[in-house]
Amino acid sequence: MNPDTPTPAEGGIRTEVRGHLLLIGIDRPAKRNGFTPAMLQALAEAYTRLDDDPALRVGVLHAMGDHFTAGLDLPSFAPLMQRGERAIAQGLVDPTDLGRPGYRRRTKPMVVAVKGITYTLGIELMLAADIVVAADDCRFSQLEVQRGIMATGGATLRMAERAGLGNALLHLLAADVFDSAEALRLHFVQRVVPVGSELDEALRIAEAIAQQAPLAVVATRLNALKAVEQGPMAAADEFEATQRRLANSEDAREGVLSFQEKRAARFSGR
Structure with a gap:
C-alpha cells in the first residue's frame, strides 16, 4: 500500500x-x-x-x-x-x-x-x-x-x-x-x-x-529455531554442513578480506 x-x-x-x-x-x-x-x-x-x-x-x-x-x-x-x-x-x-x-x-x-x-x-x-x-x-x-x-x-x-x-x-x-x-x-x-x-x-x-552477512544471519536464525523446536542435538547435527556451505560463500571470503584490510565488510548475500 x-x-x-x-x-x-x-x-x-x-x-x-x-x-x-x-x-x-x-x-x-x-x-x-x-x-x-x-x-x-x-x-x-x-x-x-x-x-x-x-x-x-x-x-x-x-x-x-x-x-x-x-x-x-x-x-x-x-x-x-x-x-x-x-x-x-x-x-x-x-x-x-x-x-x-x-x-x-x-x-x-x-x-x-x-x-x-x-x-x-x-x-x-x-x-x-x-x-x-x-x-x-x-x-x-x-x-x-x-x-x-x-x-x-x-x-x-x-x-x-x-x-x-x-x-x-x-x-x-x-x-x-x-x-x-x-x-x-x-x-x-x-x-x-x-x-x-x-x-x-x-x-x-x-x-x-x-549489516551482517545475510546467508549467515539466516542460517544462524534457523539453527537457533531448530534447537528450540527440535532440540539441541538436531541443531548440532547441522553444524558441519552449514558451516561448510557458508565458508565457501562470497560473503565469507569478503568477511576474511575485510578483516585483513581493517574495513567494514560489504556483503552481497551470495
Missing part, C-alpha cells in the same frame, strides 16, 4: 523499503488496528515479499496510531472460524510461523515494535517474530477464553516455552491485562523503551542485523 493512499474501511498493511529493511505497518488506527481477514492476507503477502526479495534482509513490523493491535476483528472472522477456514491463501509465508501444511515459514529476521494495546493476535505475532521492542505503555492480554474461543496463533505454544507452563496458564486462562515489565520478565519482549521511541529502537536493531 502506498503511504499516501487512504486506509480502506477494512484496514490495510503499509510497506516501505528503507535500504535493506522492509517496514510493515498495521494500518487501521480508527479500530485500534483490529485485524480483518483482508489485513491478515495482506500481512502474509508482505512477509512473503520479505523472504522472496534478495535485496531485503530484515523485516520491521510496527503499527500506525497509538496501539499495536486489539487483535482479530471477531465479527469479520467468526464465519471463517465456524467453517474451520483460514484467512491466508496457501503458498504464502504464515506470519505466525507455525509450519502448517500448505504455508511457508519465514527465513529472514523480523523485529517488532509494539505499543499501547497489544492483544491476542498482537502477542502471537510478536512471539512468532525474533526480537521485540515494547513501549512502556503497553497493555497485553491473551483473552480468547473471554470470548469463548482458544488462541490458535501460537500463544499456547510459545508463552509456555518462553515463560514456563504456570506463567503461561496464568495469562492464558485468566485473560488478564499485563504490562511491559511483566512481558519483559516473561521473555515475551527483549527491550522496553519510553513510548514513542519503540520504532526507532526496532529500526536500530534491524539496521545492525542488516
